[in-house]
Amino acid sequence: MSISDWFKAREARRYTAVNGERVAGDVPDGVWSKCSSCKRIVYEGQLVANLRVCPHCGNHFDLTAFERIDLLADPGSFAEFDAGVGSTDPLGFVAAKPYTVSLESARERSGLTEGVVVGRATIGDHPVVLGAMDFRFIGASMGSAVGEKIARSFEVATSERRAVVLCTASGGARMQEGMLSLMQMAKTSAAARRLAEARLPYISVLTNPTMGGVTASFAVLADVVLAEPGALIGFAGPRVIEQTIKQHLPKGFQSSEYLLEHGMVDEVVVRGQLTARVTTLLGYLAGGGERA
């Protein structure tokens, strides 16, 4: 085996998904999607069984907030709070379409009131506040409501002495709420700081994509920052950077692996190992070491 083959094999080992425990239940035969990475056909049943990771190339498909919660929370342990908290249209923002229309159609399409779902849960029996962002909801951008739910998550965890586990996916700040959105960056960062001062653990899982004001606030303030393979993670969007510097970006720029190489995340974890990894970390951080 040549060195380059060995590297390829190693890559494949790193990214080929581990089979999940779930089996395809009532998925009708013949429902399929095309993998955006390797362009091969993947049947829905295969995808569900494989935690929505392409069995051919290891590409991690997006998960909805509740799929993510199902993946991480101990079965039956998740109890959502602030489910009804939603953004309004304080600025009367009208662009291509009114913001109220965007909100309404996002609610209809996703069945959610906002871009993040938060609640109490246990992960490997550790009490946590667990949150997951849902990119289908206006790119899970952070406006007043997302900021509020994130801040409350840190506050609930601080007062009930729970750990916080947040899975991010977001285009950044929600521009339709102007400065009210930008200020959520400071608000959520301040709330995360209070959790840290109470010496409670916070683990974040950066998933595709995590950009802008979400990356530049609570998402990266965790004690341990994990990322899913191949996720786009950064501050400025690739297009903005290309337009600014008038250059093409290197391949793999702003990917999880790129960030790992540059010291910005602790580990890139395949989806099949994520729950086990988070559980182990909670054991270290919430267990108290010698003091336990």
Place this chain on the structure above:
Amino acid sequence: MTRRHVMEFERPLVELEAKLGELRQLELTANPELAAEVAALAVEIEALRESTYADLSAWDRVQISRHPDRPKAQDYLAAIFTDVVELHGDRSYGDDEAIVAALATIDGRRVAVLGHRKGKNTRENIARNFGMAHPEGFRKAMRIMRLAEKFGLPLVTLIDTPGAFPGIEAEERGQAWAIAESLSLLSGLHVPVIAVGIGEGGSGGALAIGFGDRLIMLENSYYSVISPEACASILHKDAGKAAEVATCLAMTATDLVGLGIVDEIIPEPVGGAHRDPGEVFGEVRGRISAALAALSGSDPDELVSMRYAKLRAVGVIEEVQG
């Protein structure tokens, strides 16, 4: 005569002024009719001047905030602070000139000062990257925040940036990480923090040093989640709609007082701060001193919890019926 920078909205006025200037070069004593016309034009110009600067749109103010002659952070440092000692470097990578950090004295009070630093000319602007910081700039800022905390110095910040720099090296060195850590640190400082918007308040790069116990804005400064041009190109695929979008984004000082984000507005001379910097320096100095006086002697823990309560209150939400 140096060439004057003309902002879009004042162009009609400037053109008329130029015409009047030319007419006044002529020998008018022999031509009373023309002299009368010139006098009428002068009156017309006065009326136009008044209306041009009376009802400024958000977009007009954005242009004033970006005016090349607008007083910059280093001008404020020189004009309203004494015993200024500039501090350099983030102790890790380099010294980002897009951020200025200093120890300084204002009206007898010792403080730490942070600001975004734009240049006055092209050479300065290149060195300072037009006031757009890299991660090392924010890390330098954090060094000074820790210094302020350690030695009990109140912190004054001067906000004036188009935004944090979007570039390959900035991403590589953790632009998002640097901003997030700065937000966290600033939120937890046990000393008074006064933030003053003196020009552009561009997004996360502004916010990283841009909030505190008091947020004060100059009348023609702006503070926004995104630049109006970028917002227009995303929403309309047309950066030309920036003027329209600027209004929508509610980014002026008045808008932000209305949203409960900004505490005070400092009025500017007609046409903008560059028309009479001296007046502006006096006003800014007075407001900073007053805010520092009001907060001096505050219980350090109380300061942090009041700052948190202030941040915590920002946002408009509702209970949506499922």
